[in-house]
Amino acid sequence: MIRLRLEEVIDGIYRVKVGMSYCFILDKPDGLYLLDGGFERSGKTVIRAVKEIRRDVDKELKAVVVSHHHVDHTAGLWKIEQQFNVPIYAHSRDVPVILRETNPPPGEGFLGRLFVWFLKLSRYHPPRTVLIADSQSFPFSVIHLPGHTDGHVALYDLDTKTLLCADLLTIGKNVLKLPPRFFNQSISIHLRSLRQLKVMIETGKLVIQNVIPSHGKGLLRDADRYFLEKIEELLERQGR
Ligand SMILES: [Zn+2]
Numbered sequence: 001m002i003r004l005r006l007e008e009v010i011d012g013i014y015r016v017k018v019g020m021s022y023c024f025i026l027d028k029p030d031g032l033y034l035l036d037g038g039f040e041r042s043g044k045t046v047i048r049a050v051k052e053i054r055r056d057v058d059k060e061l062k063a064v065v066v067s068h069h070h071v072d073h074t075a076g077l078w079k080i081e082q083q084f085n086v087p088i089y090a091h092s093r094d095v096p097v098i099l100r101e102t103n104p105p106p107g108e109g110f111l112g113r114l115f116v117w118f119l120k121l122s123r124y125h126p127p128r129t130v131l132i133a134d135s136q137s138f139p140f141s142v143i144h145l146p147g148h149t150d151g152h153v154a155l156y157d158l159d160t161k162t163l164l165c166a167d168l169l170t171i172g173k174n175v176l177k178l179p180p181r182f183f184n185q186s187i188s189i190h191l192r193s194l195r196q197l198k199v200m201i202e203t204g205k206l207v208i209q210n211v212i213p214s215h216g217k218g219l220l221r222d223a224d225r226y227f228l229e230k231i232e233e234l235l236e237r238q239g240r
């Protein structure tokens, strides 16, 4: 059996490695919440991780929130749904793609058109039901930050002031980067989301101390000012 790479990265936030990305489990007073389901083969790993945490905290898995429709975040969902009989939520713009009522749209440029073939050819079994997360209330905020996909969301946990930013940004050696261009449905909308996040921080609407992307081993702790400066730098480099 593959070694389970599960760690509590921030108080009550667990991260489990699934192939090239991470899924997250939030331990909240009313139960556990899962962000994303990984690739098809990752479904079992996520199930093991949830069971492992449940042994310690004795709470049920209440809901799954999906950050966006890409297969590395969604293909494992059907196994998780089957195992725990748990509701799955995603932003309304991505729900039809997750259910494969519509085909995954391409990313930007030539490579983006190749990327869509990768999405189409990947092993994928849609979950039975995906509910709309937009107006649903959770013990954390679901922030719509489109661009990477139309329905891309991040989770913000007020208790720990942590942003699980999904594929808005990636991280390597504690340096934040934009995801490769061709993975994004629209880089200009993606940058607009980054600007929107910047305004939310500047106006004090969001106080972010920790930032944890779904790709890349690192995470930012006590990021505060640094995170804002980094967003400004990324936007400047893109000339916007
Ligand atoms: Zn993605």
Ligand SMILES: [Zn+2]
Residues within 6 Å of the ligand: 021, 070, 072, 073, 167, 214, 215
């Ligand atoms: Zn991803």
